Amino acid sequence: MTGNGSTFFGPTGAMWGDGNIQNNTFVSAPRPPATLPHQVGVVPLRARSFQHRAEADRLRSAVSAGETVVLCQLLVGMGGVGKTQLAADFAHQAWDEGTLELLVWITASSREDIVSGYARAGVEVCGADPRDREEAAGMFLAWLRAKRHQWLVVLDDLAEPDDLRGLWPPETPNGRTLVTTRSREPALLGTGRRRIEVGLFTPDEAVAYLSSALAVHGRTESRHDLAGLASDLGYLALALSQAAAYIADRKMGVTEYRDLLADRRRRLADALPRANRLPDDQTVTVTAVWSLSLDRADQQEPVGAARPLMQLLALGDPNGVPVAVLYGRSVERFYVAAMPDLVPVWGIVGRGLQVLHRLSLIQEINTAYGTVRVHALVQRATRESLPADQHHAYARAMGDALLALWPEIDGGDPLLALTLRANTANLIACADEALVQAAVHPLLSRYGRSLGEAGLEGVSRDHFQSIVALARRLRGSEDPDILTAQWELARWQGEAGDAAGAASTLRQLLADTARQNGPDHLNTLLVRSSLAHWQGKAGDPDGAVVGLAQVLDDFRRILHDTHPLTLDTRASLAHWRGETGDPDCAVTALAQVVRDRLTSQGWDHPGTLNNMGSLAEWQGRAGDPAAAVSCFAELLPVVERVLGTDHPYTLSVRGDLAHWRGEAGDPTGAAAALGQLLTEARRILGPNHPRTKVIHSRLAHWQQGPREPGLPE
Incomplete structure (x- = not known):
């Protein structure tokens, strides 16, 4: 049918009849193929x-390293890294370059979507019958x-490889296929x-964007x-x-937005645009x-x-x-409860990790160190999807798993200790109340001690201050767990250089502990012993001796001499x-x-290592530097084996050994050893750490050069 100089393509028909009966027949005329391009x-x-970005350059390179034409390229990465935008820019x-005669864009979220996209192309390009999608798709291929x-x-946002089974575009020298997934x-x-692989922006790319x-x-x-x-x-x-769109829409400053983003009382969705305000024709938020x-x-x-x-x-x-955290018994019970038919849990x-990795929800599985990386925003969105009761349960399960993995002594595997501290810090940041509300989780104490050791x-002290304050807010000041946290707080107050503050904390703690537990309870005796020690550190050694002698009599009465x-x-x-x-009494007693x-605990026990170091120190101070050198030399290889070469106590033993070598008549050897140790201490502890300053002071002494003002002897 023609009219006004145009051609109609679509249903046409004929009419015929006999008397009052009319028959209508309609026939669909094929649509002519579209004109290329x-x-x-x-x-x-x-x-x-x-x-x-670099991925765009790789995408535009049509030749691989072996000079073989690349007919199909796959942009692979987690949701939100910009795969679709890279593909759109490429298309x-x-x-625009004018080299293409046909460009087909298909949202490939399902096999049905792919077939529908091919069918549409078949109708437009080949003149296929739109009533038969499968045939139209086949004609297009x-x-x-x-x-x-x-x-x-x-093919944008391919969900499953099976969705393309039998539907891959053909490999021909004149065609290219690009898949995002x-x-x-x-x-x-x-x-x-x-x-x-499409990854995150580099810092410079992100700032430029x-x-x-x-x-x-x-x-x-x-x-x-x-x-x-x-x-x-x-x-x-x-x-x-989406953050840039939110900032512009709300007319807020970047600093104000960062505060909003960091506010744990707000959800991530609160810092993103509403669906109708998304930029660049986006249809969904990042969450x-x-x-x-x-x-x-x-x-x-x-x-x-x-x-x-x-x-x-998350x-x-x-x-x-x-990864070992995920295989612990504390995690196992969650799987058993949720999926009793799916065993064994390991x-x-x-298999669950493989699924998450295949779908780019976890960035990598580092088999060398046994760790899994997850983007921080993915973690946050996942956490915020949990109801409060489940969030608390998962947090305590994670705490149990981290604690079970933590060795008694950190030094054997410094990297593991560092990894466990980082994971605990993140767990505390996102679930501190869950770790305190029902009971103060023992992971919190282990974490704090690991920091201090x-x-x-100072970081350990601040950690225990936070735990004490949170526990008081959630559970009241008389809770026994708070007393334990206060004792740890006092210890690290003192170790951080505030002996008087430690003694003050312990005096208040002693009154509370004795009132709750009685005078002969082990916790009460432990607080008394700690108080006497920090009294001595605060400048009252005579008071320390009196207090320790009294509490020692009570320990011997209640326990035994080698407890x-x-x-x-x-x-x-x-x-x-x-x-x-x-000093002679100190040497004999130690x-x-x-x-x-x-006899009771062996060489590798931390108490043995500490007491051996004290004995060596007092041997030197009692006038026998050769005995001190011999004792420290015997101690050092054990400390290195048990605690590791980078442990702060190992550095102290090395410094003490070098110092007493100087006192024993080898100032040159002492200076050489302390010079090497100072470099390592600055790397491990930092230049302003008290131990580093002691090493520096001793080095200056044995070099017979001037000491820096304020450095200890």
Whole structure:
């Protein structure tokens, strides 16, 4: 049918009849193929502030290192890294260059979507019958194979490799295929296909993007503020885009926005634009992207395993959660309760991690160190999806798992200790109340001691101050757990250099402990012993001797002479008797303590190592530097083996050994050893740590040069 110079393509028909009966027959006329060049589907608009990045250059390179034409490229990465924008930029540039005759963009979230996209292309390009989608899709794929036109097919957001089974565009020299996906399935790879990992922006790229995105709205911000915001958002492209839109829409400053983002009382969604205010034609917020990914992961085999695993990972350090944490008994009960038919648990964990990695919800599994990396914003979105009661349960389970993994002594594996501290710090930051509300979790004490023993005495003190304050707020001041935390607080107050503050804390604690537990309770005696020690450190050695002698009598009466608490008190009393002017008594008493330690606890016990060091020190101070050198030389290899070469106590033993070598007549050897030790102490502890300053002072002494003002002898 023609009319007004145009042609109608669509249903046509004929009418005939006999009398009052009329018959109508309609026939669909085929649509003629579109004139090339032609686009099928809607290519997303270029982002207004599209940030060029290395992945774009790799994408535009059509030749691999072996000079073999790359017919299919896959952009792979977690949700929100900018895969779609990279693909759209590539498609727009290829089209603008005028080399393409056909550009097809298909949202490939399901097999049905892919078939529908191919069918539409078949109708538009091949004139296929729209009533038969499968036939139309097949005609389009056949056209791609047979024709010699230059074409590009983009399959955006492919969910499952199986969705493309039998539907991959053909491998022809005149065609290119580009796929974006979160899946790392090996099935996606094959001859002629190249995977390009799309990661986070670099810090410079992120700052450049934010600067450009805000400049569109007439905003100019300092590079320092933008760098801080980029870091807060983990350099994730989608998060940066939506944060810039929120800042511009609300007309707020970057610093104000960062405060909003850091506010633990607010959810991540509160710092993102509403769905109708998203930039660059985006359709979902960054939190929704990950929620959909997790839903997809939870449907993979073993069904239901991925979500609880991700919820545990969300509580750890984004830079590395120990895989061993996920295999602990405390974690096992969650899986057994949720999925009693899925055993053994270790198999579920391993397969669940594989699913999360395939869908890019976890960034990598570092087999060398046994850790899993998760983006911090993914963690936050996952945590915020948990109801409060589940959040508390998972937090305590994570605490149990970290504590079970923590060795009694940190020094054997410094990297493990560092990893456990980082994970505990993150757990405390996002779930401190869960770790205190029902009971003060013992992980909190282990973490604080690890900090102090690593030379971070001030950080340990601040940690225990926070725990005491939180526990008082949540549970009242009379709770027994608070008394334990206060005792730890006093210890690290003193170790951080505030002996008077430690003594003051312990005096108040003694009154509370004695009132709650009675005068002969071990906790009361322990507080008395600690108080006497810090009284001595605060300048009252005579008072320390009196107090320790009294509490030692009580320990011997209630326990026995070689009980660890009795041995601790005996060693402390010996030290303060030496400080009051009787070094020979200190040597005699400490030698007996060391013998008793070796018999009851062995060489490797921390108490033995500490008492052996004290004995060596008092041997030197009693006028026998050669004996001190011999004792420290015997102690050093044991300390290095048990605690590690970088442990603060190991550094102290090395410094003491060098010093007494000088006192024994080898000043040159002492200076050489202390010079090497000073370099290591600055690296490990920092230049301003008290131990580093002591080493520096001793080095200056044995070099017979001037000492820096304020440095201790």
